[in-house]
Amino acid sequence: MELLQAVTAAMAVVLLALALGHAPPAAAEREATCAGIVPMRRRKEVISIREFGGVGDGKTLNTWAFEKAIYRIQHLRRRGGTLLYVPSGVWLTGSFNLTSHMTLHLARGALIKATEDTKNWPLMEPLPSYGRGRERPGGRYASFILGSGIHDVIITGENGTIDGQGGVWWNMWRHGTLPFSRPNLLEFIHSTDIHISNVIFKNSPFWNIHPVYCSNVVIRYIAILAPRDSPNTDGIDPDSSSNVCIEDSFISTGDDLVAVKSGWDEYGIAYGLPSTSVTIRRITGSTPFAGIAIGSEVSGGVDNILAENINLHDTGIGIHIKTNAGRGGYIRNVTISGVFMSRVGKGIRIVGDVGDHPDGGFNPAALPAVDGVTVRNVWGVGVQRPGDIEGIEGAPFTRICLSNVKLWEIGRQRQPWKCTAVSGAAVGVHPWPCAELTSTMAFGSCFN
Numbered sequence: 001m002e003l004l005q006a007v008t009a010a011m012a013v014v015l016l017a018l019a020l021g022h023a024p025p026a027a028a029e030r031e032a033t034c035a036g037i038v039p040m041r042r043r044k045e046v047i048s049i050r051e052f053g054g055v056g057d058g059k060t061l062n063t064w065a066f067e068k069a070i071y072r073i074q075h076l077r078r079r080g081g082t083l084l085y086v087p088s089g090v091w092l093t094g095s096f097n098l099t100s101h102m103t104l105h106l107a108r109g110a111l112i113k114a115t116e117d118t119k120n121w122p123l124m125e126p127l128p129s130y131g132r133g134r135e136r137p138g139g140r141y142a143s144f145i146l147g148s149g150i151h152d153v154i155i156t157g158e159n160g161t162i163d164g165q166g167g168v169w170w171n172m173w174r175h176g177t178l179p180f181s182r183p184n185l186l187e188f189i190h191s192t193d194i195h196i197s198n199v200i201f202k203n204s205p206f207w208n209i210h211p212v213y214c215s216n217v218v219i220r221y222i223a224i225l226a227p228r229d230s231p232n233t234d235g236i237d238p239d240s241s242s243n244v245c246i247e248d249s250f251i252s253t254g255d256d257l258v259a260v261k262s263g264w265d266e267y268g269i270a271y272g273l274p275s276t277s278v279t280i281r282r283i284t285g286s287t288p289f290a291g292i293a294i295g296s297e298v299s300g301g302v303d304n305i306l307a308e309n310i311n312l313h314d315t316g317i318g319i320h321i322k323t324n325a326g327r328g329g330y331i332r333n334v335t336i337s338g339v340f341m342s343r344v345g346k347g348i349r350i351v352g353d354v355g356d357h358p359d360g361g362f363n364p365a366a367l368p369a370v371d372g373v374t375v376r377n378v379w380g381v382g383v384q385r386p387g388d389i390e391g392i393e394g395a396p397f398t399r400i401c402l403s404n405v406k407l408w409e410i411g412r413q414r415q416p417w418k419c420t421a422v423s424g425a426a427v428g429v430h431p432w433p434c435a436e437l438t439s440t441m442a443f444g445s446c447f448n
């Protein structure tokens, strides 16, 4: 078991290295990076989880050690903050909360592993923009690692692993025995200046990394791994958050690799906090669902999104922009550029009929606006179907622009694009898309 873990961790590092290797050749000008948004900073003080009674034997429960160490950081505040060092070893623990001005540092060979004791898992209030747990009514289980209302937090190290041991949770989902919505692996709520790098995230019970109501979040040089058949193990879901930058990472999970969201139906509309200024670049990975997703929960609005240099293989849908009647909100000013995909079910899907509702209180007349989505420089091989672009009757999608998109299908059959309630333009698209995209608008208005 330990050996297997060591081997998977080593594999993840190799895959991460591959992901980095896939970065396009550095141009003469320096490549853009997220580094400046929340710079890595050194802490003046270093403490070890061992000083707080922590035992890394894979058997001792270390919840109390983490709580004591973090309480100590919070209450004996040192100027410049404190680094909590987690040495090599298997550190079994229940869920715990982070605090401001701290670095959680996972040494090489460090594995922070969630307890499988779901009975004593703490519960939390639902997020106001969701009104209830995402999968069950009422509260929801607290994230395995949680930061709430904090700032200046770094999670980094030498490629150690945070393992959610999601199997017990996935089985409860499969057997329909979940009392409340499953925990995320890492969640930040109302937090700012977050930096996550050089960590492997594994087997999340639910979504892996969920920044919600946050700003200034940098996530780079990470790997996220979960089995293909694990339910709802989204990689990174920036949610009602701004200035989020995700780059140079490998993600292979059972659900969308990156999905930008902003709350659910009437609750998200009332909360009204958009996701804005999100950059996603140099991501490699695979999933039975979507590589790059927006939605379907976009009730607070999603705008100014840039995704570039994305490398997908064996994936259900390459690019999936999804919403639904009742969501309200908007999706605007989205650019997705430089996507290579191989062996995918559907290349591009921009649709208005995806996702369920929190309860009967949603307003079916709350129609989302989708305007200004540009997808360019996409190269797909082994694509089963090129795509669907289907707006909502009464709220057609506008300025949907495809440029230099080549989706090579499997075999010789030609599956057509499906389009309804959409306007926009297309140039250099193979197979040629629907008339709605070619004739209604001059291509120049795609870029303004």
Ligand SMILES: *[C@@H]1O[C@H](CO)[C@@H](O)[C@H](O)[C@H]1NC(C)=O
Binding pocket: 013, 014, 016, 017, 020, 108, 157, 158, 159, 198, 221
């Ligand atoms: C962590 O993994 C990355 C990617 O493989 C590698 O570049 C980096 O050197 C590793 N860091 C350490 C401390 O091993």
Ligand SMILES: *[C@@H]1O[C@H](CO)[C@@H](O)[C@H](O)[C@H]1NC(C)=O
Binding pocket: 097, 124, 146, 148
């Ligand atoms: C962790 O933070 C949450 C949210 O602020 C809070 O409800 C919970 O009581 C905290 N848990 C501990 C052990 O401090």
Ligand SMILES: *[C@@H]1O[C@H](CO)[C@@H](O)[C@H](O)[C@H]1NC(C)=O
Binding pocket: 277, 303, 304, 305, 306, 333, 335, 448
């Ligand atoms: C559109 O989004 C990009 C980020 O992707 C941003 O730089 C640009 O200013 C936005 N345009 C408008 C008109 O807001």
